[in-house]
Amino acid sequence: MSDVPGHGRNPRWQTVALSLLALALVAAACSKTTTSSPTTPLTKVFVQKFRYHGMPKSISSGLHQFLFENKESFPITHEMIPVELPAGKTAQDITADAKGAKGPDSEDEWLHIGGDFGPADTNASVVETLYLPPGTYAFACWQTGKPSGVGIGPTHASIGMVFQFTVA
Numbered sequence: 001m002s003d004v005p006g007h008g009r010n011p012r013w014q015t016v017a018l019s020l021l022a023l024a025l026v027a028a029a030c031s032k033t034t035t036s037s038p039t040t041p042l043t044k045v046f047v048q049k050f051r052y053h054g055m056p057k058s059i060s061s062g063l064h065q066f067l068f069e070n071k072e073s074f075p076i077t078h079e080m081i082p083v084e085l086p087a088g089k090t091a092q093d094i095t096a097d098a099k100g101a102k103g104p105d106s107e108d109e110w111l112h113i114g115g116d117f118g119p120a121d122t123n124a125s126v127v128e129t130l131y132l133p134p135g136t137y138a139f140a141c142w143q144t145g146k147p148s149g150v151g152i153g154p155t156h157a158s159i160g161m162v163f164q165f166t167v168a
């Protein structure tokens with residue numbers, strides 16, 4: 001009889017103890033995440049109406065992460081391929097090149113850096129990590145999907161889906 005109150009109290013203390021343990025674990029996990037998180041800056045870039053948005057014209061050299069989000073209002077595949085621009089070349093040259101006979105194959109004319117990042121369908125995102133020495137670069141899309149989602153349209157770079165930026 002006398003052990004009933006104690007028996008009833010025991011599980012409650014266990015619950016409190018477990019809650020404290022859980023809090024301690026969460027706190028430990030949080031502090032661990034904070035201390036080990038990289039200082040790599042993350043820049044969010046999104047595409048809407050065949051244009052890149054959110055990308056600064058100039059960034060500092062070093063390690064960068066980019067979250068490329070496809071925020072079109074219709075189903076389509078886009079990409080954000082980083083290339084280095086040779087001296088004297090600009091985003092307009094990439095556009096002109098994509099308008100030419102090579103179309104989407106003109107992508108091969110440009111010096112790719114950091115590998116071939118995958119495309120992102122509408123509402124999807126791709127994370128790109130790049131080490132960028134000082135120079136002039138561009139992001140471009142050589143996909144050929146149409147806004148209707150059916151058939152092949154113009155190479156997106158040929159209709160202006162190119163963004164030039166400087167790394168200083």
Ligand SMILES: [Cu+2]
Pocket residue numbers: 077078079141142143156161
């Ligand atoms: Cu595109």
